[in-house]
Amino acid sequence: MRISEETKGVYIIAATPFAEDGALDLASAESLTDFYLQAGVHGMTILGIMGEAPKLTAEESVTFLSTVLARVAGRVPVIVGVSNPGLDNLARLAHTAMEKGAAGVMVAPFPGLNTETKLLNYYAQVCEALGPEVPLVYQDYPQTTSVPISVETLNTLIERHPQLVMLKHEDAPGLAKITGLRRSAERDGRRRISILVGNGGIHYPQELARGVDGAMTGFAYPEMLVQVYDLFTSGKAEAAEDLFDAYLPLVRHELQPGLGLAIRKEVLRRRGAIASAKVRAPGPTLSAEDAAELTHLIARMEARRSTLGLAA
Numbered sequence: 001m002r003i004s005e006e007t008k009g010v011y012i013i014a015a016t017p018f019a020e021d022g023a024l025d026l027a028s029a030e031s032l033t034d035f036y037l038q039a040g041v042h043g044m045t046i047l048g049i050m051g052e053a054p055k056l057t058a059e060e061s062v063t064f065l066s067t068v069l070a071r072v073a074g075r076v077p078v079i080v081g082v083s084n085p086g087l088d089n090l091a092r093l094a095h096t097a098m099e100k101g102a103a104g105v106m107v108a109p110f111p112g113l114n115t116e117t118k119l120l121n122y123y124a125q126v127c128e129a130l131g132p133e134v135p136l137v138y139q140d141y142p143q144t145t146s147v148p149i150s151v152e153t154l155n156t157l158i159e160r161h162p163q164l165v166m167l168k169h170e171d172a173p174g175l176a177k178i179t180g181l182r183r184s185a186e187r188d189g190r191r192r193i194s195i196l197v198g199n200g201g202i203h204y205p206q207e208l209a210r211g212v213d214g215a216m217t218g219f220a221y222p223e224m225l226v227q228v229y230d231l232f233t234s235g236k237a238e239a240a241e242d243l244f245d246a247y248l249p250l251v252r253h254e255l256q257p258g259l260g261l262a263i264r265k266e267v268l269r270r271r272g273a274i275a276s277a278k279v280r281a282p283g284p285t286l287s288a289e290d291a292a293e294l295t296h297l298i299a300r301m302e303a304r305r306s307t308l309g310l311a312a
Helices: 026-038 058-072 087-099 116-130 151-160 175-188 204-210 222-233 237-254 260-270 288-307
Strands: 009-013 043-046 078-081 104-107 136-140 164-169 194-197
Touching (some): 058 078, 104 164, 237 260, 237 288
Parallel strands (some): 009 043, 078 104, 104 136, 164 194
16 A cells, blocks of 8 residues: 555644653554544554654664554555655665555655755655655655745656655645645646645645645544545535634644644543653643643633534
8 A cells, every 4th residue: 555646635643652751652552543543544644743753763663663554454554754864764764664564755854955956966865765666755844844845846856756746745834835836737737746734734724725635734633634624525615614613723722833742642642542641852741721721722622613513
């Protein structure tokens, strides 16, 4: 099961669960996987930025991906983040993931790729190291990587590397980039790749209207992401936006720089998906005031959803 230009739907970005002492919690990795699958996601992405991948050892990364892939057991495709400044390390993790059943790998540029030439050369090296049979996702998240990329440069990458089949779009503001990519594909006969959007889904309805194929983000109510996608693709765009609006304050709250992952993990803990909301050090923890705010926002979201006659 491999991703392709035709990949659509909701690929949830998975958290990496830790015990209170900071050790990997593999039992919670399995329960979290079950939670995502029960929410109806179309795929999963692991070892991304939200998954605290840079805080894992190489051995822990393999242990975690092996646990998740075994639990998924081929029911949905799983993309594995393999970003690493060292190409040998990147390729080693990517090939291990593919051997264990991954559907593709995701690579973000590393800081310092500050010219088009450097960026194009780096991804040429990445593709050579991976080999042509490994489907590739470009993670466009300049807020974290400090590497912006234009529509023109993305189109150059798409033309040069057939294995580049998906863009994880997280540029902000980024709606114009989506339109630019879709229009250039239609106007110039370029290869159309899959675009899944991140940033917590903060602009999800608008991005769907601009022509994206779904979402790749880690919002702690993945069933909302799936239901909005299903409504929108069945021609019920207004109903999709009504549903999204009920969750929007919590979406926004989870998106806070620095604190957002701790909030997201706490929601997952409250929902029974993981045993602990631990963020591996260095990382934030919620104060009593933070926890109370979260309780209030969840209650308001549930009340709003109820007034719309929406199922829990």
